[in-house]
Amino acid sequence: DTGVSQDPRHKITKRGQNVTFRCDPISEHNRLYWYRQTLGQGPEFLTYFQNEAQLEKSRLLSDRFSAERPKGSFSTLEIQRTEQGDSAMYLCASSFGTGSYEQYFGPGTRLTVT
Amino acid sequence: GQNIDQPTEMTATEGAIVQINCTYQTSGFNGLFWYQQHAGEAPTFLSYNVLDGLEEKGRFSSFLSRSKGYSYLLLKELQMKDSASYLCAVRDILSGGSYIPTFGRGTSLIVHP
Numbered sequence: 001d002t003g004v005s006q007d008p009r010h011k012i013t014k015r016g017q018n019v020t021f022r023c024d025p026i027s028e029h030n031r032l033y034w035y036r037q038t039l040g041q042g043p044e045f046l047t048y049f050q051n052e053a054q055l056e057k058s059r060l061l062s063d064r065f066s067a068e069r070p071k072g073s074f075s076t077l078e079i080q081r082t083e084q085g086d087s088a089m090y091l092c093a094s095s096f097g098t099g100s101y102e103q104y105f106g107p108g109t110r111l112t113v114t
Numbered sequence: 115g116q117n118i119d120q121p122t123e124m125t126a127t128e129g130a131i132v133q134i135n136c137t138y139q140t141s142g143f144n145g146l147f148w149y150q151q152h153a154g155e156a157p158t159f160l161s162y163n164v165l166d167g168l169e170e171k172g173r174f175s176s177f178l179s180r181s182k183g184y185s186y187l188l189l190k191e192l193q194m195k196d197s198a199s200y201l202c203a204v205r206d207i208l209s210g211g212s213y214i215p216t217f218g219r220g221t222s223l224i225v226h227p
Contacts, residue, residue: 033214033215035217040219040220041219041220042201042203042217042218042219042220043157043201043217044217045214045215045216045217048208048212048214050212055210055211055212056208056209056210056212056214057210059209091156091157101145101162101205101213101215102147102159102162103147103157103159103215104159105156105157105158106156107155107156108156
């Protein structure tokens with residue numbers, strides 16, 4: 001399967017712990033996006049990479065959140081000192097840099113902070 | 115920045131036609147997407163409009179008017195499997211100079227037999 005994959009699919013953690021999620025985009029896609037989605041809402045933009053460069057970061061993203069894409073392939077999203085408000089579905093998407101810029105989404109990582 | 119507005123919920127009957135509207139305000143418009151999202155699943159791409167007019171793709175069509183900041187998604191011959199959330203997303207320029215799709219809250223469509 002050559003779609004976008006995310007790991008883990010589910011994560012339950014206690015408040016104050018750190019968590020890290022991984023996203024593997026479609027191999028030829030140079031653009032990678034992280035979104036967060038809560039129930040009844042659309043995906044909320046978090047951050048964007050073009051190749052290995054992080055070009056955009058939402059102002060809503062606190063300094064507890066950090067993302068990397070070290071070799072322009074897979075990406076990681078880390079949340080430090082998790083809070084209950086961080087509970088959400090974290091979606092990764094990738095796209096190719098020309099044409100319609102259609103985004104392909106991964107299945108998401110559902111985070112529950114207790 | 116941008117503001118994207120779409121109805122929260124709509125209901126329709128199997129076999130009917132439904133139109134889901136989306137209005138937006140952007141700093142630097144560069145395309146509008148419609149995505150479908152079934153409960154518990156990731157969004158999947160339906161359509162992309164960057165020029166004014168109607169784009170037809172099977173049972174689904176999408177319309178764009180850039181001067182009015184308005185789009186709609188038209189679903190024909192509704193099927194039960196069309197029950198899902200429909201997300202309008204606008205590709206807008208952010209502070210770093212990149213064009214990023216940002217999403218509305220979605221319209222939950224319920225199709226009744």
